[in-house]
Amino acid sequence: MDIQTVLSNFALILFVLMVVTGTIWCLDVFVLSKQRRRAADLALREYDERNEKLRREGIKPDSGNGRAAIEQAHLRQPTWVEYSGSFFPVIALVFILRSFLWEPFKIPSSSMVPTLLVGDFILVNKYAYGIRLPIINKKVIEVGAPQRGDVMVFKYPKDLSQDYIKRVIGVPGDKITYENKRLTVNGKPVAYTPMDDYLDDQHPMYHKQFMENLTGVPHRILNTEDRRSFDLGAVDFVGHREACDYSYDKFTCIVPPGNYFMMGDNRDNSADSRYWGFVPDKNIVGKAIVVWMNLSNPKRIGSIQ
Known part of the structure; x- marks a missing residue:
């Protein structure tokens, strides 16, 4: 997105x-x-x-x-x-x-629903993952590194003029497996707790909703029952294609050094690392920390989980 x-x-x-x-x-x-x-x-x-x-x-x-x-x-x-x-x-x-310090963005699409909705204005912490020179985005001071479960803004690897937002699923060295719409990280299955179905207001339909506990970071995700885990025909990696092994209904990736594996919380409606590959550290913009405004839904204001 x-x-x-x-x-x-x-x-x-x-x-x-x-x-x-x-x-x-x-x-x-x-x-x-x-x-x-x-x-x-x-x-x-x-x-x-x-x-x-x-x-x-x-x-x-x-x-x-x-x-x-x-x-x-x-x-x-x-x-x-x-x-x-x-x-x-x-x-x-x-x-x-x-x-x-902080940069505002607006969410225009639904790949991070239910965490972020269309129309949310968010604030991004620009120094959470290091101090970077503006314009060229070159890191000059180390501060921290993305952690699994963080919601991160980054430059889209296939078009650096676009800013994308996804959740960090894998950090350098992690082994990520996705099968039957369930994640396994470093050999440990991620825990999923069923929740009430989620009604998508933008496209009136119900989605299966789960609380995903990604190595200690709980957050909600959505699944669409009539869609597959991913579309193998849409896979078009920018780089490090050799780090992933795909089959019809399963893939396994080992995250290369200096890269991150990203996925949207609206799992079956997100173009993410499953399709275009990893996000290099040089593409990182910052950590999404808060929704500060939504003109159509003021109750949306609050921190991002």
Whole structure:
């Protein structure tokens, strides 16, 4: 499932705006403001000399606020400089928050139902898995690593311009087996507890619902009875195809170093690592932590399990 931001290249746009407005602000502080000050001082000297000459000639000089008006006129910032100086700190703050701390996303499709619904606005922790340089997404400081059960945002391996969100099923070195819609991790079957059927409001139909306990991380998943565990014909790996062994109704993958195996909670309605392969560490964006708004359902606000 891809996550659509307001603009797909918003981070780059923010960066360019920050550089442009910041450059103008610095130029004004260190160059233009001094030029305006010199021009104002020169105009004031000429004004004073003119008034002095008038006094010597017996003419009463201007006693109003002419001096202040002259100074104000020369010191006034051009509109483009004034707006740049006003917007620069705001843009810089948003860029820093978005790049290093938290970033908002909106959920547009149903592959993470029932955990995340269409229309959920979520907040992603950008530093949970390491500090990364914005735009190029290069990790520069190690902080933590994704754990099984985390809900993670990442760059889609087949199209890095798209952000996807799935649940971490396997970490490097894990042996993942999926058979008859049940997971086995490192030889240990994952526990499933039946729940009441789930009614999908987007596509009115009932799904089988289970509480899946993925090595100590319980969360709800959905199964659709009339669908197979996966479609073998749709498998199209980006890389490390040799790490997986597929049959008609079963597959086993050993997660390569520096990679993660991802699946959607709406298991039979999710294009995930079963089909396109593993997510490399370099593609990680961050950890989804909270739903902060849903315009059609305010009760959705809360932490993500």
